[in-house]
Amino acid sequence: MGKVKIKKKETRIDMTAMSDVTVLLLTFFMLTSTFLQKEPVTVITPPSVSEEKVPDQNLLSVLVSPEGKVFLAVTGSKDSTFKSETVRADLLKKMAAEYNQAHPSAPVNLNKKEVETFSKMPAFGVPFKYIQPWLQLAAKDMTLADKVLEGEEPLSVGGQKVKLTGIPIDMNEDPNKPNEFQMWVRAAYNNDNEELKNAMVKGKGIAIKADQTTPYSVVNVVMDNLQTMKMNKFSLMTALKTEEE
Amino acid sequence: MAKKDKSRQKKFDTRIDFTPMVDMNMLLITFFMLCTTMIKSQTLQISLPSNEKVEKEQQNKVKQSEAVTIIIDGKVDDKGLSKPDEGMLYYFDGMPPTGEELKNLTVANPMKQIEFGNKTGGAYPAVREILRERNKAVVEKIEALKKDWKEMKFDPNSEEKNDSIYQVKAKAIRNDSTLKRPVVIIKATPNASYAHVVSVLDEMQINNISRYQIDRINQVDSAMMILLQGKDVGK
Numbered sequence: 232m233g234k235v236k237i238k239k240k241e242t243r244i245d246m247t248a249m250s251d252v253t254v255l256l257l258t259f260f261m262l263t264s265t266f267l268q269k270e271p272v273t274v275i276t277p278p279s280v281s282e283e284k285v286p287d288q289n290l291l292s293v294l295v296s297p298e299g300k301v302f303l304a305v306t307g308s309k310d311s312t313f314k315s316e317t318v319r320a321d322l323l324k325k326m327a328a329e330y331n332q333a334h335p336s337a338p339v340n341l342n343k344k345e346v347e348t349f350s351k352m353p354a355f356g357v358p359f360k361y362i363q364p365w366l367q368l369a370a371k372d373m374t375l376a377d378k379v380l381e382g383e384e385p386l387s388v389g390g391q392k393v394k395l396t397g398i399p400i401d402m403n404e405d406p407n408k409p410n411e412f413q414m415w416v417r418a419a420y421n422n423d424n425e426e427l428k429n430a431m432v433k434g435k436g437i438a439i440k441a442d443q444t445t446p447y448s449v450v451n452v453v454m455d456n457l458q459t460m461k462m463n464k465f466s467l468m469t470a471l472k473t474e475e476e
Numbered sequence: 477m478a479k480k481d482k483s484r485q486k487k488f489d490t491r492i493d494f495t496p497m498v499d500m501n502m503l504l505i506t507f508f509m510l511c512t513t514m515i516k517s518q519t520l521q522i523s524l525p526s527n528e529k530v531e532k533e534q535q536n537k538v539k540q541s542e543a544v545t546i547i548i549d550g551k552v553d554d555k556g557l558s559k560p561d562e563g564m565l566y567y568f569d570g571m572p573p574t575g576e577e578l579k580n581l582t583v584a585n586p587m588k589q590i591e592f593g594n595k596t597g598g599a600y601p602a603v604r605e606i607l608r609e610r611n612k613a614v615v616e617k618i619e620a621l622k623k624d625w626k627e628m629k630f631d632p633n634s635e636e637k638n639d640s641i642y643q644v645k646a647k648a649i650r651n652d653s654t655l656k657r658p659v660v661i662i663k664a665t666p667n668a669s670y671a672h673v674v675s676v677l678d679e680m681q682i683n684n685i686s687r688y689q690i691d692r693i694n695q696v697d698s699a700m701m702i703l704l705q706g707k708d709v710g711k
Contacts, residue, residue: 253501258575260505264512279678281520297557345549395518416542434521442671444557447548448666450673454690458524 241434268304271297271354271380272441278472285438285468289430291419292468294354294439300382300397301330301445302356303415305427313424316350324351325418333414339363344370356380356397359411402452404454404459412453412461434464440451440469517520520677525689529707544569544610546603547697548676550668565590565603566704572696587700589619603676607683613655614684621645651685660688661699 265287274403290308295303323346330391331338339359341349345366349355350353364384369376378384385392387402402410409417420431425441428435437457441450491532550558590602608615621642624630630641656668659695660680664673675691680688 242644243491243493245491246498249498250501251586252495253498253505255664257501257505257508260508260512264508265516266511266513272610276517278675279518279520279674281518281678281680283519283521285517285519287516435519438519440517442586443669443671443674444559445670445671446556446558446666447664447668449672451664451666451692456525464521464523466521467674468517469520469678471518472678474499 233366267375268353270294270304271302271356271377272300272429274440274445275438276468276470277443279467279469280472281469282471283466285466286435289424289427289428289436290438291416292437292438293453294356295439295445295450295453296397297362297442297445297449298400299445299452301378301400301412301447302354302397303454304354305421305425308426311424313422313426318353318422318424318427320346320350321423322415322418325357325421326415328427329414329418330411333409334360341366344425354380355396356416357386358399359414361386361388361395373449400452400456402455404455406461407457410456412456416457416460416462431462432464435468437462437465439465457462502658517658520674522677522690524558525691526672532563542657542659543571543661544606545663545697545703546574546606547693548662548664548672549701550665550666550672552667558667558672562589563672566697566701567606569601572694573700585700585703587704589704603679607658607660607679607685610658611683611685614649614652614657618646618650618684619648632633644686650684657687658685660685662690663693664689664690665693 274294274296282423286299288306290306293303294304295406304316305319305322307313308363323341323356327339327341337360339362341363342421348366348370349362352369355362355406365376365379368379368386375384379386379395382397387393387396398412398415399408399410403410403413405414416437420428427436439450439453441453454465483614536650545568548563549566550563552558566589568588570586573586590606623643625638627634628638630645631637660672663675677688679685
């Protein structure tokens, strides 16, 4: 009769709505994300008001560490036959040909497997005479190869231990006797991928990425090297600055 | 009774517990959030003069009244890194002194120096004021244009059209040879940091300067800098 019915409360919460939200968020992140590229040195680029975005394809970026080490990274096109892997493999072959022409006494002959390993490397920067042992190491132990690239660990070449310091570069104003950096840039320019070449001519295909604390003398060497090769147009990578006026 | 029990079908709970699903999704979201870069880097386009000699001669024909030379100097710490927030700026108008002028440098040094960073509490680098004053004609016109653009005067219906008309007009003003426009020559000492150089290049955009070039520092420049510093110390 007068019994007070206590309603049984459901302790379980309906998670469907929550799940909907999380799936939506997940989709958003998956679609908008571009993964962080692994780079041998972390650089903080200086701020600028420029609003032009870095192209995400057909780009040769020159990474300059504050100590003056130079690394290169190449990306190919997104939707043509020249994917990054193809472009890198071709770059290495052209570079090897050019290097062997300049150093006929100590040629570097790379096999197919080494070229394949190279095509998977996002960034590189070893003196060319050490590229073979470095690629062999990379095929076996990727993390150690990264450390060698950064200069944290020495690379053992024929029993000797060598500490690597990026791509050899010096002040060179003779385009007929290019240094290794210039050889790489030229190899990229002569790449089978025409789009990369066009982008480089326009100046959008070469980007210098340097840390804000890098002394200008270091960046100047890179700029001068490009200038010697008649590549007068290029871009500098910067971070967004909000202008307070 | 027993019969009744048999016929009663067990009622299944149709609701599925979504908690593990949510857990997993959250984990994935965290992963994506940590691994992505949302902000893409920007680029600053620059073009350097070519190394060929013919062009170098042409460059030197810059009108004397229009040239401004800016020299950036920085400080290097014991690790060999430049300090982006410390620096000095040297500048002078016109062509670098030659011949007789060079001998009188101790008496009449056209170079002035200024602290790079925030000038007397202002939030912008000191170089802006120098450049703005020299590019006054262009800056004023652009500002008037910007006002029109904000009020959508070029095309009240389409934001896109309004924008593109503004861009074309602004470009025409920047390259208008009837206005007095400076030619800025940017030089940097080896101690200057990369951030300094980029921020000065940035000022070119902010102040709508269309003609500028990056050059190497030469002996006359360093002589003037040394003289200027010496004078300061003497005081």
